Amino acid sequence: MNNIVLIGFMGSGKTTIGTLLAEKLGVTFTDMDNEIVNIEQHSVKEIFEYQGEQYFRDLESKLIVDLLQVNNQVISTGGGVVLRQENIDNLKKIGIVVFLHAEGDQIYEHIKGDRTRPLLNGDDVQEQIKTLLEQRDPKYLSAANIIIQTTGKSIDNIVDEIITLL
């Protein structure tokens, strides 16, 4: 099986959906944020705080290059991978890129109260989501082979939809 790469905004369900998708397909699940946390032995929040965003982005790009070597995996990415065109180009080589599209309101419901995401920690998180979505949605769309609308759907439905579209 070709790898499946899940992309989408923070809180769009990439990790939850990826875990179940990999289980149903009987393949390995790799979560890029978790890999980076394991390598660095620091949380994403700590890496952003002490080393800065560019350092984290470099780790992300390097991990994507390593993932060019793997097969038969479901890979969940961090929401910012599409910020670098080189990442998009490599993700397309790694496998089928599935964009989990979520509306701003749904994203806010998922992430509100969660203080682990360094880019969504301002006073007006809904406004931050709106601004970042406007910047990033075109990039997710340009990277995607398959687009899944997640709003109002259960995790099971989304996973089954992905499987039928592969």
Ligand code: S3P
């Ligand atoms: C980020 C998304 C996060 C994590 C980091 C930066 C982003 O991953 O990589 O906080 O720029 O959108 P999730 O999409 O898994 O929350």
